[in-house]
Amino acid sequence: MTSPKTGGCLCGAVRYEINGDPVADALCHCRDCQYVSGGEPASVVVLPRDAVKITKGELKGYTKQGDSGKNVTRRFCANCGTQVISEVESNPDIIVIKAGTLNDPSAFKPGVVLYTSSAQPWAHMPEDVPHMPKGM
Numbered sequence: 001m002t003s004p005k006t007g008g009c010l011c012g013a014v015r016y017e018i019n020g021d022p023v024a025d026a027l028c029h030c031r032d033c034q035y036v037s038g039g040e041p042a043s044v045v046v047l048p049r050d051a052v053k054i055t056k057g058e059l060k061g062y063t064k065q066g067d068s069g070k071n072v073t074r075r076f077c078a079n080c081g082t083q084v085i086s087e088v089e090s091n092p093d094i095i096v097i098k099a100g101t102l103n104d105p106s107a108f109k110p111g112v113v114l115y116t117s118s119a120q121p122w123a124h125m126p127e128d129v130p131h132m133p134k135g136m
């Protein structure tokens with residue numbers, strides 16, 4: 001993925017702008033991500049925190065302790081429920097965007113698969129990128 005990019009939620013109440021290059025494009029199979037993705041991995045763009053600016057609307061947050069023992073806050077549109085951003089306590093310098101919320105998600109290219117240890121047996125896995133049993 002290259003910058004600048006824009007995106008937002010399904011109903012359009014929340015919009016964001018990305019100015020900066022991603023640290024990684026990743027697929028996350030952790031059990032928690034399965035809930036918010038629908039079962040397949042969450043497709044996420046990992047960015048430096050200051051690269052992402054909310055330009056319209058407000059996100060509601062839900063915080064839960066992740067597998068690492070540190071909190072993960074998932075932020076979503078209060079109107080349509082779209083999961084937009086995640087913040088991880090274990091690395092406050094990054095911010096995570098759901099690839100599906102980009103205006104053009106086609107540029108997303110997974111470079112690593114995370115939490116393969118909790119992936120469902122029916123999940124699709126790209127073979128040509130590193131697989132990690134847990135997080136990065």
Ligand SMILES: [Zn+2]
Binds near residue numbers: 013078
């Ligand atoms: Zn919305």
Ligand SMILES: [Zn+2]
Binds near residue numbers: 029031033034042115
């Ligand atoms: Zn996850």
